[in-house]
Amino acid sequence: MDWGSIIENTVRGLIGEQAIYFALAALGLNIHFGFTGLLNFGQAVFMAAGAYGLAMTVASEEPHDLILFTIGDGNGFWLGIFMGVIVFPVILALILGIPTLRLRADYLAMVTIATAEIFRLVARTPALDDWTGSSDGLTGFASTFYDWSPFEPRQRYFFNLFQGNQMWVFIIGWITVAIVAFILWLLIRSPWGRVLKAIREDEDAARSLGKNAYAYKMQALILGGVVGAIGGTLRAIGTQSAQPDNFITDVTFFAWVAVILGGAGKVFGPIIGSMLLWATLAFADTFLREGVDAGWVPDWLITGTQVGQVRFMLVGLGLVFLAWRRPQGIFGNKEEMALDDR
C-alpha cells in the first residue's frame, strides 16, 4: 500500500481546487440557509451563472463579436468576470426571489431546484450552440487569467502537489475565499446580520419591529448567490471550461454537505466543511483503490471501478454518524441548537 500517495491525495483534497470552489458555494448557501433561513436547493445554478457569465461573455459565438466591438479585444476577460460574478447571479436571484420570497419558505426550495435543472437542460440545447456551446460547453476563455500567472505551467509546486497553473488557481482561490469570508464575517456581526438572524427565527417579529423582511431576504439571496457564482467562475477558470453537466444537482448537495458538516450559521464553518468533504472523498478514493490493488479488499466486495461510488456511500455514512453524534455540525453551538426544542 502506498501511504505516500494516500496522504498526498488527501491533502490535495483538503486544500485543493474542489475545496476552494465548494467553500465558496457553501459560504453563499450559508448566507441563505444558515443566516436567513432561505431554502435554496439550487446553488448549482448560481455556480453555473458564474461560470457561464464569464464563458459566454468571452468565448461564445454570439455575444462575442459585439462585445469585442464595444470594449476592445483585451478587456473581454474582465467584463466576463463582472458578468459572471455580478450581473448573472443578481439577475438570477431576482428571477428566483421576486415570485417566491413573499411566500412560505418551501416555494423558494421548489423554484430553485427546478431552475437549476432548467438552466442545465437549456444550456445543453443544440439550438443554443452559438451561445452556450450546448453539451460540449465553452472553453478558451481563461487565458488572460493564466497570462498573469507567475508559475511555470510544467513545473510542480508546494510539496509537488500542484502544477504551475493549479498553483495559480490555488493561490488566487484561497485569497478569494479569505476575502469573501472576511466580508461575510463583517456583515454577519453588523446590525444587518442581526436582522437576517431575526428573520430566520421569526419573520413576523422582524416586521413588527419595522424591518422589511422581503427586502432583506432578497439581499441575502443575491449576496449568497453572488458568492456561489464566484465559486462557479473560479471553477470555470480552474477547469478552463464551462459545461452543463458540471452543474448537476449533486453539486448543490455537495455545497449542502459542506454547510452542514461545518455547522450552519457559523461564518467559517462552510470552509472547513468543504475541505473535510473533499479530503474525505480523496482519502476514501485512494485508500480503497490501493486496498483493491493490494488485494486487501476482496474482489467480490468492491472492484476497482466501484470505488468511485463506494466513497460517496462512506461519506453518507459519515454524515449519518455526524447527524447522530453532533447534529449542530463541527462548529455549531449545541446550546443554541437545543433552543429549537423549547
Next chain:
Amino acid sequence: MTDNDTPPIATQTDHNPLENVAWEAGVSKPDPILVAHDVTRSFGGLKAVDVDHVEIQRGLITALIGPNGAGKTTFFNLLTNFDNPDTGDRTFNGRSLNNTPAHRVANFGMVRTFQLTKALSKMTVMENMKLGATGQRGESMLAAALPFLWSRQDRAIEERAAGLLQRFKMDHMTGEFAGTLSGGQRKLLEMARALMVQPELVMLDEPMAGVNPALKQSLLDHIKGLKAEGMTVLFVEHDMDMVQEISDWVIVMAEGRIIAEGPPASISENKAVVDAYLGSHHDAPLDLGDLDD
C-alpha cells in the same frame, strides 16, 4: 430649582379627556390617534371582524376585551397590516394605513406585540433589544461591512437598551439567549423590545397571558409607566381586575363587532356585555372578574 419659571405641567390625568364622551360603541373622541372605519375580514363563511367605527384616544390606556374568538387578535392584525381587511380604512395620526406594509406601520410609530410571544430565542436578550431600534445605519447592507459608519450609533442603541432592561429588571440576563427565558420574562422582553422602536402607540395582545402573579403586577406598572411617558396603549386582556386597574377606557368586542365602549366601571353593568359573555338570558349582575378563561 427654578420652580417659579415653569408653569405646572398639566398632566393628562388632571382631567379625563373622555369625560364628555358618550358610553356607546363607535363613539367619536376628542383626539384619536388611531381610527378604524368599516373594517371587515371573513375567513370562509365566518365574519371574524366587522367593525363599523372605532377611535382610540391619544395618551390613554384603552383595553380591548371580549370573549375568546371575538376577533380581537384578527382586529389587531388588520390594524397593523399583518393581515389585509376585505374592506375598511385605518388611519394612524391622520395618515392612512391602507396599503402600507406591516414594517412601515411600525416605522410610523405604531408597534404591536403578539399573543403567542415572539421572543427570538437564538438571539441574546440584548440582541433582541437592539433589533427593535429603528433607523439603524448598520442595517443597510452596504454600510454593514464598514463598522465605523455605524458603531457609534450602535453603542448609543446598546445604552438605551441597557436602560430599558434595567427598568424592566432584566439587566442580569443581557447576554442570555432569549430561548432560556420563562414565559413571563419573554412577555416582558417583547414589550421592552417594542419600546426600542420609540413608538407613539403600543398595542399589546394579551400581555398578561401565562404570566405569574408577581410579574403581572410589574407588567401593570410598566404599562402605566408607558402612559406617564406620553405613549398611547391599546391592549387585549381577559382579566377584568387588570382592566379595571389600569385602563382609562374599555372597548368590548363580540363576534367581530364592537358592542360597547365606556370607562371600566361602566362595563360590568352594560347589558350588551353581559349578554355577550353569558348569553342573552342572564339577568343577574355580572362579575367579569370571574371569567378569566
